[in-house]
Amino acid sequence: MEHFQQVEPFDYVIFGATGDLTMRKLLPALYNRMRVGQIPDEARIIGTARTELNREQYLERARDALQRFLPADIYNPGLTDRFLGQLDYVTLDATQSGTDWNDLSSLLAEAPPERIRVYYFATAPQLYASICENLHSHDLITPQSRVVLEKPIGTDMATATVINDGVGHYFPESQIYRIDHYLGKETVQNIIALRFANPLLNAAWTKDFIESVQITAAETVGVEGRASYYDTSGALRDMIQNHLLQVLCLVAMEAPDTLEASKVRNAKLAVLNALRPIPEDRVAQETVRGQYTAGVVNGENVPGYLEELGQPSNTETYAAVRVWVDTPRWKDVPFYIRTAKRSAKKVSEVVINFRPAATAMFGSTPASNRIVVRVQPNEGVELHLNVKNPALDVFSLHTADLDASIRMEGGQPFPDSYERLLIDAVRGNPVLFIRRDEVEAAWRWAEPVLDAWAQNKAPMQTYSAGSYGPQQANTLLADQGDKWHEDME
Ligand SMILES: NC(=O)C1=CN([C@@H]2O[C@H](COP(=O)(O)OP(=O)(O)OC[C@H]3O[C@@H](n4cnc5c(N)ncnc54)[C@H](OP(=O)(O)O)[C@@H]3O)[C@@H](O)[C@H]2O)C=CC1
Numbered sequence: 001m002e003h004f005q006q007v008e009p010f011d012y013v014i015f016g017a018t019g020d021l022t023m024r025k026l027l028p029a030l031y032n033r034m035r036v037g038q039i040p041d042e043a044r045i046i047g048t049a050r051t052e053l054n055r056e057q058y059l060e061r062a063r064d065a066l067q068r069f070l071p072a073d074i075y076n077p078g079l080t081d082r083f084l085g086q087l088d089y090v091t092l093d094a095t096q097s098g099t100d101w102n103d104l105s106s107l108l109a110e111a112p113p114e115r116i117r118v119y120y121f122a123t124a125p126q127l128y129a130s131i132c133e134n135l136h137s138h139d140l141i142t143p144q145s146r147v148v149l150e151k152p153i154g155t156d157m158a159t160a161t162v163i164n165d166g167v168g169h170y171f172p173e174s175q176i177y178r179i180d181h182y183l184g185k186e187t188v189q190n191i192i193a194l195r196f197a198n199p200l201l202n203a204a205w206t207k208d209f210i211e212s213v214q215i216t217a218a219e220t221v222g223v224e225g226r227a228s229y230y231d232t233s234g235a236l237r238d239m240i241q242n243h244l245l246q247v248l249c250l251v252a253m254e255a256p257d258t259l260e261a262s263k264v265r266n267a268k269l270a271v272l273n274a275l276r277p278i279p280e281d282r283v284a285q286e287t288v289r290g291q292y293t294a295g296v297v298n299g300e301n302v303p304g305y306l307e308e309l310g311q312p313s314n315t316e317t318y319a320a321v322r323v324w325v326d327t328p329r330w331k332d333v334p335f336y337i338r339t340a341k342r343s344a345k346k347v348s349e350v351v352i353n354f355r356p357a358a359t360a361m362f363g364s365t366p367a368s369n370r371i372v373v374r375v376q377p378n379e380g381v382e383l384h385l386n387v388k389n390p391a392l393d394v395f396s397l398h399t400a401d402l403d404a405s406i407r408m409e410g411g412q413p414f415p416d417s418y419e420r421l422l423i424d425a426v427r428g429n430p431v432l433f434i435r436r437d438e439v440e441a442a443w444r445w446a447e448p449v450l451d452a453w454a455q456n457k458a459p460m461q462t463y464s465a466g467s468y469g470p471q472q473a474n475t476l477l478a479d480q481g482d483k484w485h486e487d488m489e
């Protein structure tokens with residue numbers, strides 16, 4: 001418990017407080033931070049949404065959500081009462097400038113004016129600009145205020161610009177926190193430690209030693225209750241433009257001088273700016289998109305995407321892309337990125353494949369070294385090494401795995417990434433949030449692919465739910481003599 005430093009008193013105002021994200025992620029995350037002693041007694045959490053609820057009714061919803069979404073051994077009725085004691089609710093149409101805002105203003109005015117305020121936008125992004133306008137016109141933006149923006153920041157550069165301009169008109173960039181929950185994952189942050197705190201690895205982290213990199217985020221779930229959002233998004237917008245490009249940045253960036261936000265963000269931006277654009281006539285060779293059809297996942301029959309949706313759709317639930325980072329460090333090293341819904345298993349990982357040893361000493365080429373960063377589940381780092389096979393009396397090699405599991409003290413589960421990020425916003429530490437220029441650079445790279453797909457320049461493939469994706473994704477790697485990680489085992 002003593003690892004967690006209590007933060008200063010704050011007011012967290014959640015717009016969209018009756019929604020799925022608040023109930024499933026935000027309230028449980030704040031509860032957990034209170035549980036470990038990070039939230040002071042004076043702190044307040046104020047939910048707002050249009051639904052007419054009095055405070056007691058909202059607290060009942062919040063209690064149900066905590067009971068439902070916290071693990072049974074973490075949910076504690078006494079602590080829940082304490083948490084709910086710090087929770088309030090204001091009925092408010094955030095897009096209207098009506099008198100509802102006075103209730104929020106009065107509540108906020110009860111705290112000293114220098115109190116840290118976090119405005120968390122857990123609503124559709126189209127609302128962000130009007131919420132900011134109303135916060136401004138009700139004089140609720142103080143120097144100690146910051147705003148957290150949920151994804152998606154647009155569906156392309158133009159819509160991202162509208163959102164960023166809309167918010168940027170009222171909040172300076174230094175007060176804007178664009179959340180990417182992958183950056184809040186312990187093992188994603190661990191990429192920085194692994195690379196820069198280990199001279200052994202740092203020295204080999206270049207094109208001279210690394211042959212290729214794979215970044216995967218595969219899920220067994222389908223689109224759940226979010227089909228109306230997902231069908232306007234698709235796998236590339238939903239996962240690659242943001243989360244997986246951010247992971248790629250951490251793998252590929254040059255060492256920042258310090259872990260200060262501007263240094264890390266500049267280093268990531270340099271990677272995003274160095275992503276080689278994929279010209280329209282190469283999209284069919286460099287990318288694969290697909291939709292799942294009916295299949296079996298974890299022993300259960302599941303319907304295909306179109307059946308779930310109940311209408312035709314040209315939205316991909318699988319995307320794989322070959323990416324080149326045009327910097328001297330990564331010259332001619334392919335980065336393969338892929339993401340899938342309804343995959344064979346849930347796995348997020350980074351696989352670093354090293355070049356084979358240039359020696360004829362053993363008769364045949366030793367297996368290539370490989371590092372696997374297991375982002376989730378079973379968080380840890382594996383290093384595959386060649387050792388002498390002790391079982392044989394001739395000198396031959398076999399592969400041994402050094403496996404460093406990353407565990408919390410006492411075997412506790414990892415804190416959810418939202419826990420870290422919600423508190424970082426209170427602390428005013430933006431290092432794990434995305435700066436505007438990063439969002440734009442990511443769209444600049446992704447948009448031509450999306451445009452080409454929209455014009456059917458790359459065919460929509462299919463894959464059975466419960467498989468590893470379309471066959472064509474294997475060809476993408478076979479072109480360079482590579483294989484996906486599961487095929488290397
Ligand atoms: N759910 C998830 O797992 C994830 C969600 N996100 C993002 O988080 C945001 C919210 O998602 P989610 O919770 O799923 O969405 P929901 O549709 O479940 O919730 C939307 C929330 O916005 C409120 N709302 C809508 N219109 C207004 C308005 N005019 N004034 C005030 N409140 C309003 C709704 O309440 P009411 O109707 O009472 O006004 C509700 O509380 C979206 O940007 C989404 O992309 C990002 C990653 C994951």
Ligand SMILES: O=C1O[C@H](COP(=O)(O)O)[C@@H](O)[C@H](O)[C@H]1O
Nearest residue numbers: 151181217219221238239243348
């Ligand atoms: O942002 C999103 O992420 C989740 C996957 O997150 P993970 O932490 O479980 O890997 C994904 O299901 C969702 O579609 C997407 O919007």
